[in-house]
Amino acid sequence: MAIDHERLDRVINPKSVAVVGDSQKNDFRWLNHMKTFKGKVYSVHINPETAKRIEEELKVPNFKSLKDIPDDIDYVIFNVPRKVAPSVLQDAAEKEVGGVAMFTSGFAETDTEEGSSLQNAIIDIAKTNGLIVIGPNCMGVYNSKRGLRFLDHPVGNSKGITLISQSGSIASSFITAAEARDIPLGKAVSFGNGVVLENPDYLEYFAQDKETQFIAMYIEGVRDGKRFFDVLKKTTPIKPVLIWKSGLTDAGQRATASHTNSLAGSRSIWEAVCKQSGAIQVNSLEESMDILTTLNTLDGFTGTKVGLAGGAGGQSVVMADDFTNAGFEVPALTKESNEKLGSFFSLVGAAYPNPIDMGSNRKEIETVLETLMEDNNIDFVTMQFSASKNIEDQERAEFSMQLLTEHRKRLQKPIASIVFSPDPNATEQNIIKDMLKKYQIPSFPTYQRASIALKKVSDYYKFHTKQG
Amino acid sequence: MAIDHERLDRVINPKSVAVVGDSQKNDFRWLNHMKTFKGKVYSVHINPETAKRIEEELKVPNFKSLKDIPDDIDYVIFNVPRKVAPSVLQDAAEKEVGGVAMFTSGFAETDTEEGSSLQNAIIDIAKTNGLIVIGPNCMGVYNSKRGLRFLDHPVGNSKGITLISQSGSIASSFITAAEARDIPLGKAVSFGNGVVLENPDYLEYFAQDKETQFIAMYIEGVRDGKRFFDVLKKTTPIKPVLIWKSGLTDAGQRATASHTNSLAGSRSIWEAVCKQSGAIQVNSLEESMDILTTLNTLDGFTGTKVGLAGGAGGQSVVMADDFTNAGFEVPALTKESNEKLGSFFSLVGAAYPNPIDMGSNRKEIETVLETLMEDNNIDFVTMQFSASKNIEDQERAEFSMQLLTEHRKRLQKPIASIVFSPDPNATEQNIIKDMLKKYQIPSFPTYQRASIALKKVSDYYKFHTKQG
Incomplete structure (x- = not known):
């Protein structure tokens, strides 16, 4: 679908955030990470006891539904049981939020009928409502300047490098690695299965983002290879794009399928894609850091x-x-x-x-x-x-x-x-x-x-x- | 020439050492590094003022000639002007020392007539007298157990890995790198131009050395390829041998010529040598450390x-x-x-x-x-x-x-x-x-x-x- 860049802007640079279904079990990790966020934070939780702790201990206003929040919401991150996901998405659509990142996993990557059918429901809701959905099975958006993060990462950079990653753990390592080397990484999106927005959508958006100087991508697979190639060819003359493509071996492809349910593609195709588009192909985190250091100086x-x-x-x-x-x-x-x-x-x-x-x-x-x-x-x-x-x-x-x-x-x-x-x-x-x-x-x-x-x-x- | 292993034993595991021509200018680096040596240390210096400082400040007995030392000498390291080298070697031969390592450089690697002619004189003296000469243009012997070293390296290990290196700076990095990773490196020889003893001689010796478990080699070139290959084939079934061969590119070969005056050989030949002999080919210091860690555990x-x-x-x-x-x-x-x-x-x-x-x-x-x-x-x-x-x-x-x-x-x-x-x-x-x-x-x-x-x-x- 055509991506509404204005709406995606709201998601990438949010002024208000709602965390849906953060749990006591994980020490309210999502709400805690939002402590650095420069904007309003709301919680959505239906369990009264949990809601009480969120309001009293974390001092975050809690509501029973997204629709009850008396404010516009730019970015929703949610961690709810997969069965509940469609109804939360429906609420988000009716609330006209900017977009939703789904930490929730257990969809097509589990190779089960229920997972696949729930994934299709998500896609339907997103397409019908023009709702921006990041994920599922992802960490969502990191925006250093806005103080928006998904792990205990530093915040403060205003511009520089943007990371587009299918993996949350790679995204997290990337941010830590860049910080350790004084490489200014301003933004990252971890988008997991990428069932609504995928690689070329993010690439197209960040190609025109003024704060993004260089783009690094960790890719497990793309669905529409032709479109990805077209967007890549248009982007590289404007901004250097690093491509770290994994899943290029049989075992890597098997791991990819159970991780983000992506079709990994062959090594020779990816080498040709990088060569013909003038993208920079990298093979590891260390190499990414070396190249970003070089580009940056x-x-x-x-x-x-x-x-x-x-x-x-x-x-x-x-x-x-x-x-x-x-x-x-x-x-x-x-x-x-x-x-x-x-x-x-x-x-x-x-x-x-x-x-x-x-x-x-x-x-x-x-x-x-x-x-x-x-x-x-x-x-x-x-x-x-x-x-x-x-x-x-x-x-x-x-x-x-x-x-x-x-x-x-x-x-x-x-x-x-x-x-x-x-x-x-x-x-x-x-x-x-x-x-x-x-x-x-x-x-x-x-x-x-x-x-x-x-x-x-x-x-x-x-x-x-x-x-x- | 056939190498007298008993004599080489004296050099690698010396009980007495003589430093010839250590200088004030470099703060008596050779004598200072000998402070950890478990054995007798003598100095040879002809300048009375320098000799006085050596005796009074460093408390090392000084003589005007190797021949004046009233003790057997197993290992001589010398740093004298290249013109004087042949006469010092002649003294060493007459004294029947175990062997000599020549820190002195400026021989065939300088591409001058004088350098080459002096190098030939060294070879003549060594061959005539069966004298073991390490170098020239080298750092000589490191023996951790004996406390014998050529830089400010730790000592104490009794066995494990032996390094055979044509380069002193690589040898030094190798020792530091191994120490940092708890890899027990017991012995190293840096032998520079290797005009008397070269790669296969050291390899043959350490193949039968009971304290040597694994052998790592940094090679710039070999003169007798056939002999090297024969010795290597005999050694690898007994002990793993790592080969880090440099100078495999045009620029590397040019650098090799001006470093140790070696003939570097082609990449395909070296790959075949390693493959056919069952040696382990490595490409860097880091890779050497990774493989030694693996072998060691x-x-x-x-x-x-x-x-x-x-x-x-x-x-x-x-x-x-x-x-x-x-x-x-x-x-x-x-x-x-x-x-x-x-x-x-x-x-x-x-x-x-x-x-x-x-x-x-x-x-x-x-x-x-x-x-x-x-x-x-x-x-x-x-x-x-x-x-x-x-x-x-x-x-x-x-x-x-x-x-x-x-x-x-x-x-x-x-x-x-x-x-x-x-x-x-x-x-x-x-x-x-x-x-x-x-x-x-x-x-x-x-x-x-x-x-x-x-x-x-x-x-x-x-x-x-x-x-x-």
Whole structure:
């Protein structure tokens, strides 16, 4: 059905919320999560004892039906037995709420006749009334600016990345992961079985949402592949779209069926969809974070010839391998660069390899970085900051970052970094990462992850530069 | 040349050490690192002022020449100007030391005539005198039990993993990484250009070393490919050998040439070498750690049909995909298992998917784990421990681990785990990891890393079961 974007706006940016059927058993999780919501919160519960606790302990006004609430309701989240779902939806439709998210599960994904028939009833009510239904079997809407959330997540961001996810647990991990990396994730929709609105509907909506800069999608399946492809093709030239498609193996497809009852589709089709539409295909949460970090700090980056600085000895070899394997060129430096480095290091005529070791004093660092940034064979520069060395001498680390950003500004050449630590629990490296953030230099924990993320973003911008 | 293993024994497990040419400029790093050495330490320095500081401040007896030391010397590490190297080596040969590690660099890897000619002089002296020379351009020997080290690394382990590395910086990262993960790394050799002893020599020696359980190699190149392959084929049936081969791209080969002057070889040759010899090919430090963790906790593991527990919703789908992509089967459960779960959860006739959600109370956990472990379709079980949930209820986490280990003992079925946390800085998950260590259950941070490491180890044991 055609989605009424004005009505969906009410759901995604609600001013009032009703929680239907929150239970004592789960410590009123839905009402508790609404404590951060910047707007009015109402409860609907028919059990008098529960209703009393909600009113007295949680101080939330409770009503026996949605229709009794003496206020407009933009967003309803409900957790009622599946059999009751249609009648609550009917109330919501008559009340003319913005929309409903159904946490309730037990529909077609259970492979039972009752589940399927109830699911059909939901679809009928939604279509007849033009009611926006998110789910069932989902967590609904997260809107950081509005303080609307479905788990104990932080709120406050006003814009940036929007996540469209069929899975609530993946959505929750995604929000936590982004928060930990200072990636501004402003909005998320977890929509489970997606029986009324599905992937292309959300994509189409967020493509035109002014607060959404990039879109990340976790997809288990789509019903109307053609429509999804059409919407995707229209969206990627405006905003980068990451697609994390799961259920691409037999076992994954079986798991998908019992999770969101989606048809998963084949790997080759999904690869073609991403390639032909210029979407960015990702394979994991970590890769999503790496790419969002890159998008968030490197604008319009299309370089394929990388200059690598700062790896010593074997690290240089591994660094060169990893960037080449990701699809980059790691070219030799120009004659001019070799001469400049040769005369400075008093080894005239010597060839300086790429990757290039940084040396340790400031004059050396300055010479190496300037030469690398100015080299005509090099499109962009990636520097390794060994966590341990740079924490010992933070001034030197900051000196390198200042130099890099000055050259970036002067030469319009992008830069990136790797903050490597063999000990994954060494939180000291966060000091270096925070310094890099200050200079808006994207950082990655390994060469492999850096090279793959940088390449995918570079490919994205190249695709749309050619098309546009 | 044929390597005298008795003499190499002296070098790898020295009772006495001489440091030649340690300098004030680097704060006597070599002598300072020897502070943990369980044996006698001597210094050789010809500058009277430096010698005085070494004797008075560091309390290390100093001599003008190796030959003046009134004691047998098992291991010499030296850091002298390259021109002086041959004469120091000559002294070492006449003194009949066990062997020498040359930190000194600037030989064939610099691509100069002088470097190459000095390198030839070193080779001549070594061959004429049967002198063991490690390097040049290397960090030498790390022996944890003897307290012998080349950087500020911990010491104390007595056995376990031995690392053979052409790169000193990779060796150092490897030792730190293993320490952080409680992987017992007892010995390492960093041998740089390897002009006298090279890869197969070290491999042959450690193949017969009783304290070495597994061997990890970081290789930039080998000179005698045939001999390396022969030694490797003989070693892998006795001990697992990990091979991390770098320099497999053009840029990596260029970096290799200027690092250790090695001939890197092609990717297809190295893949064939590993496949035909039953060695375990790895591509990064992280992967090495994952595989060593697996080897260290799962003995003789050959399963390919995995039962997955504990992922909820979308996590199940991703888990199933990742294990399938790594080459595992994620089979449906037997009829008996489905009936058992169906009667317990009162959904007779329902099909329970694999991956299977754990439920939350103890009776549920017990039923699910017992059924999965006993299922005849399943060779081994991997359980996800969500870091946040299990930290909230550590008793429940411990209950699951106890159950798993009891079934493991009873059924002789291996188990593994994933401790997932979307926040990479959430050190709380170390609580769960420590509990898992107590039960000797290997743990991994992502499905992808778990599945790849488990598959490679399973392949290793299967290869050698078939051969043997």
